[in-house]
Amino acid sequence: MTFTAYAKEHLRPNGPGDARPTALRVVRDLDLDGALEGKVFVVTGGTSGIGYQIARAIHATGADLYITGRDSQKGESVAAELAEDGRPGRVSFVKTELDSLESVRNGAAEILEHSGGKVNVLINNAGIMMCPYGKTKDGFESQFGVNHLGHFQLFLQTEISAAF
Template identity: 50%
Template sequence: MSPYATAHAKPNGPGDARPTALQIIKDEGVEGKLQGEVIIITGTSSGIGIETARALAATGATLYLTARDVAKAQSALAGIFEPSRMELVLMDQASLASVRMLGS
C-alpha cells in the first residue's frame, strides 16, 4: 500500500494532511536525480500545472512547460522559472497542429 493512502482517505481541502507534490519528490529521494531527463508539463499558466512544475523542478530534469497564454505562464512561473533548464512553449491542446509543433 502507498505510504500516502491514509493521508488521501479523507481529504479536507487545502492545508490538510496530504503531502504536496514537492514533499513526495523529497520523500522519495528524487531531488536532483533526473538530470539529463526531459519532462513535458502541460497547463503551466495556472493551478496544478504550476505546482507540478515546482515539484519536478526539484528533480533536476529539463522541463518543457506548455501554456496557451505564455505571458500568463511567465507571470505564474516567475518564482521558479530557470531558463537554463526550463523552456516555456506556446501550445493549445485543442489544436492538433499546435501539439504537433511541440513534438517537432
C-alpha cells in the same frame, strides 16, 4: 518508501491546506531532489492547478522542464518563477494550444529543437470538461479534440522524433 505510506493522510481531506502530500513532498520523500538531471520532461497545462504542482516537483528533480499552455504571459511568468530558485535543469514555456493540431505540431517541434531531440517523460495534464459544445480549429468536438487528439499528436510527434 511506498505510496501506501500516504494512505492515512488521504482519509480526511480538508480542502486547500490539508495534510495530504504534495507532489513536491513525494519527490523529497523519495530522495529525488536533483536526481533526474539530464532528463527531459514535458507537462501540458503546467501553468496552474495540478499541472503547476507537477511542474514544481519535476523542477526539484533537476530535470529539464517544458511547460505548455495557451497563455504566453502566464506561462513565461510561471517558468521564470520556477527557474529563479537556481536549481539545475532548464525551465521553459512553449505556447501550445491543444485545440489546434498545427499549434501542437509547432510546440512539439520547438520542444524537440531545444531539448536536443529527446523527451523522456510526457505528462498530458491539460484538459477541458463540462464546456458548451464547440469545435476545435480542426473541426473536432472540443473535449475530444483537446483531451485526446491534441495530446495524442504531441505524444506521437515527440516520441517518434525522439526515437531517431
